[in-house]
Amino acid sequence: MxxxxxxxxxxxxxxxxxxxxxxxxxxxxxxxxxxxxxxxxxxxxxxxxxxxxxxxxxxxxxxxxxxxxxxxxxxVSDQSLLSPRGELMIATEEEQDELESYCAGATGIEPLAPDEAVKMVPILRRDRLAAAAIEPDAQNIxxxxxxxxxxxxxxxxxxxxxxxxxxxxxxxxxxxxxxxxxxxxxxxxxxxxxxxxxxxxxxxxxxxxxxxxQPFRRSAAIIPAPEGYDVESWPVVVSASESWYAKPDAGKLMVSPADEDPVEPHDAWVDDMVLAEGLHRFEQAVTIPVTRVEHSWAGLRSFAPxxxxxxxxxxxxxxxxxxxxxxxxxxxxxxxxxxxxxxxxxxxxxxxxxxxxxxxxxxxxx
The missing domain is CATH 3.50.50.60 (FAD/NAD(P)-binding domain)
Structure with missing residues (x-):
């Protein structure tokens, strides 16, 4: 060397x-x-x-x-590093202003009727949906x-x-x-x-x-796919207030509480209570329970002021x-x-x- x-x-x-x-x-x-x-x-x-x-x-x-x-x-690679996925943002009555604010400064985002959002991701609770928007060009990396x-x-x-x-x-x-x-x-x-x-x-x-x-902790967990559903064609689903998001992952679902807790630099690990609260927020938005967590982890996202x-x-x-x-x-x-x-x-x-x-x-x- x-x-x-x-x-x-x-x-x-x-x-x-x-x-x-x-x-x-x-x-x-x-x-x-x-x-x-x-x-x-x-x-x-x-x-x-x-x-x-x-x-x-x-x-x-x-x-x-x-x-x-x-x-x-x-x-770097002989083919694209991207593949189709899409991002579906959903809002409750209380989250509509946040969804509108996000869409106002964005390009390539289309409003989506709540019924259409449920067709796209059938486990979403229709009674909780007040508005939705889709970014079709969001992609896997x-x-x-x-x-x-x-x-x-x-x-x-x-x-x-x-x-x-x-x-x-x-x-x-x-x-x-x-x-x-x-x-x-x-x-x-x-x-x-x-x-x-x-x-x-x-x-x-x-x-x-x-x-x-400042580093902030972000947690995630892998849960089984809902029985009877093929989740691979589903988009990433994000709550408009960023209180949780879910993404198909190798036939299962990755769910994150979208936590952002300030921490010191370290090899990050999951706070079980934070993860449980995030999974509960996810459960409130869908028609299925979280029966088990197969794997969980945390990482650090570091921001300037x-x-x-x-x-x-x-x-x-x-x-x-x-x-x-x-x-x-x-x-x-x-x-x-x-x-x-x-x-x-x-x-x-x-x-x-x-x-x-x-x-x-x-x-x-x-």
Whole structure:
């Protein structure tokens, strides 16, 4: 392993791996992941859905930029990373304003009569439905194929991957960063902080002011498919208040309480009470009981204070690049942010509007 790459990327989730793969076209890059495998935390626990209208205006611009790269992932996969799914949003009487607000700023969403929503997902309780809307173009994302494809591309371009090696020290020398990894010290003029929930910790380690990245826990469970139903053709179903959502998953249903509890960075686990409350909210909206949970897990979604990602060089700190705060949008925005990262670091032409780049910049927290 070279101890003197041009760029060190800290964090082996989809953000770090995709950015490293793009950067490896221009520079010698080493990717460092503290866990034994890439994509162990948030990436490996994603709901794996691409929703064009998900997030604020900045994120929707990133979604639009990422869509063609997910559909034609040259060098990453020989076929699209997306497959049909659809997203059905449903509202009770109390949730109608939230549904209207979401649809008002969206494109490609069609209102749907409650009776039509029940035809689409027959287990929905008609007496609880006041309104519904469908986004037909929401799609599944093959997250594992995406992650492995970017990892292969990175290695093919000469990139080096170091796993099972938490970073324990970062200092700035005269012309380069020194990064302590295990019993070795790597040096590079540029480091990319793609460490997810740990992004502020990595910044502090480097003597860089944190930007306020806050991890939030998100839980999910696999339950059996309702007896007598083939769920594979069903869309993702989301309550308008985001108090739960459900998605077909390999012939079963993945149900999430859509929890968002602030936590410290850690290997997330399910809070049984939070999961039980979320499953109860799901049961109130459908005609079937939850008889058993086959599997459950939790992951961390990490947000900056304004809920937009943080992408760009830290102000007044040479060679420290932020790629953090992707929240629940990290997988679907990764191709766009990876290319933007490469453009900003190498001085290339960005494919994203200047207005969006400014909205992502760490300068906004000054």
């Amino acid at each position: 070279s101890r003197h790459p041009d760029i060190i990327v800290i964090g082996g989730g989809i953000a770090g791996v995709s950015a490293a793969a793009e950067l490896a076209s221009f520079a010698r890059v080493t990717l460092i992941e503290g866990e034994a495998q890439l994509g162990y935390h948030s990436t490996g626990r994603s709901a794996a859905v691409f929703i064009r209208n998900y997030g604020n205006a900045t994120l929707r611009a990133l979604n639009a930029a990422a869509a063609p790269l997910l559909e034609a992932p040259e060098g 093959d997250v594992d194929r995406m992650l492995q494809g970017y990892a292969r591309l990175f290695r093919a371009r000469g990139g080096q991957v170091v796993t099972g090696a938490p970073v324990h020290a970062i200092t700035r020398g005269h012309s380069a960063w020194q990064v302590g990894v295990g019993d070795q010290t790597l040096t590079a003029p540029v480091i990319v902080n793609a460490s997810g929930a740990w992004a502020d910790q990595v910044a502090r380690m480097a003597g860089v002011s944190p930007v306020g990245i 304004d809920r937009s990602p943080v992408v760009g060089f830290a102000p007044q700190v040479e060679g420290f690049f932020w790629l953090a705060g992707q929240g629940g949008y990290g997988v679907q925005t990764a191709p766009a942010l990876a290319r933007l990262t490469a453009a900003l670091i190498t001085g290339g032409v960005a494919e994203i509007a200047d207005e969006t780049i400014r909205a992502l910049s760490p300068d906004r927290f000054q």
